[in-house]
Amino acid sequence: xxxxxxxxxxxxxxxxxxxxxxxxxxxxxxxxxxxxxxxxxxxxxxxxxxxxxxxxxxxxxxxxxxxxxxxxxxxxxxxxxxxxxxxxxxxxxxxxxxxxxxxxxxxxxxxxxxxxxxxxxxxxxxxxxxxxxxxxxxxxxxxxxxxxxxxxxxxxxxxxxxxxxxxxxxxxxxxxxxxxxxxxxxxxxxxxxxxxxxxxxxxxxxxxxxxxxxxxxxxxxxxxxxxxxxxxxxxxxxxxxxxxxxxxxxxxxxxxxxxxxxxxxxxxxxxxxxxxxxxxxxxxxxxxxxxxxxxxxxxxxxxxxxxxxxxxxxxxxxxxxxxxxxxxxxxxxxxxxxxxxxxxxxxxxxxxxxxx
Ligand code: COA
Numbered sequence: 001x002x003x004x005x006x007x008x009x010x011x012x013x014x015x016x017x018x019x020x021x022x023x024x025x026x027x028x029x030x031x032x033x034x035x036x037x038x039x040x041x042x043x044x045x046x047x048x049x050x051x052x053x054x055x056x057x058x059x060x061x062x063x064x065x066x067x068x069x070x071x072x073x074x075x076x077x078x079x080x081x082x083x084x085x086x087x088x089x090x091x092x093x094x095x096x097x098x099x100x101x102x103x104x105x106x107x108x109x110x111x112x113x114x115x116x117x118x119x120x121x122x123x124x125x126x127x128x129x130x131x132x133x134x135x136x137x138x139x140x141x142x143x144x145x146x147x148x149x150x151x152x153x154x155x156x157x158x159x160x161x162x163x164x165x166x167x168x169x170x171x172x173x174x175x176x177x178x179x180x181x182x183x184x185x186x187x188x189x190x191x192x193x194x195x196x197x198x199x200x201x202x203x204x205x206x207x208x209x210x211x212x213x214x215x216x217x218x219x220x221x222x223x224x225x226x227x228x229x230x231x232x233x234x235x236x237x238x239x240x241x242x243x244x245x246x247x248x249x250x251x252x253x254x255x256x257x258x259x260x261x262x263x264x265x266x267x268x269x270x271x272x273x274x275x276x277x278x279x280x281x282x283x284x285x286x287x288x289x290x291x292x293x294x295x296x297x298x299x300x301x302x303x304x305x306x307x308x309x310x311x312x313x314x315x316x317x318x319x320x321x322x323x324x325x326x327x328x329x330x331x332x333x334x335x336x337x338x339x340x341x342x343x344x345x346x347x348x349x350x351x352x353x354x355x356x
Pocket of ligand 1: 208209210211213242243244245246247248249250251288292295297300301302
């Protein structure tokens, strides 16, 4: 029987992360997400997943990621205006593809570090130019989160914002066999190069059913404006045949555990949108429960991603690319792991056309 969404199909053994959709549990290489988010920096989370994928952690020092940011900055002039066409995900895809051309045939771990270091530089530069400002050079001595925020804002972020952004980057570093990770693994399974796998994964993440939702979540909060308007607005969306962004998940049958982690991480920032977001989430969960009593549709990671990234000062146009800034580490880890199976991923289709 055809299974177009591949639900329940197991395509890999992995040590990188585990999603328990029934219990609402996410494990990142042996630790619950609640343990790691807020207690380690992004670089630590990247090391954690890459080591689980088979990389030598000695090659993944904070300094290595800082040097990769500096190398990407050196490459930036050679990209000309290539980053200036399209949205942040287009810019990231273009920048990464260029990296591939520049790097030639580096080993997987070197390519992973180069891509992880390049992403914040390219995404921040895209945003700076889009808003009429000169890009800001990275400071390799800073942490990844602090430097990304600084390159985006054009000034250092405050300590609370850097902490919150770091917690976000750790929270989304990996998520089992999501669509973009599967894409990366399919590309790796053909023995293609790691950067090509990253470029393909960015394309998969871009769609609103996957990583493209947090910008629209913020648009929704703006459109609703006040808690007492939530119900009518949400009912209008459903009546128009649209989905509620930031709600529902292919795997989780309960609230996405990352929603709770991010809701907690955003609290110290005193976001003016947090209370509204909570009210909208409550209203949306109730409406969707009434409509689909058999299908638990609760908040997913994107709901509070929108609130957190907005609170630290990132523009909504940059939200999806910020997800990718972190997930590049998870994708790379999966490429390393996929290499070891050596098996080409090649499913089948059911022909419904006519025969000659
Ligand atoms: N708003 C309204 N209805 C929704 C919904 C939402 N956010 N999510 C799911 N549904 C509905 C579906 O339309 C479907 O209805 P139907 O049976 O009448 O066609 C039903 O609930 C079951 O959907 P399901 O099979 O659980 O969805 P999925 O696994 O195909 O999709 C998502 C999962 C994430 C793509 C989906 O929930 C969605 O589009 N959410 C909004 C976008 C989003 O937040 N994306 C970020 C994901 S991390």
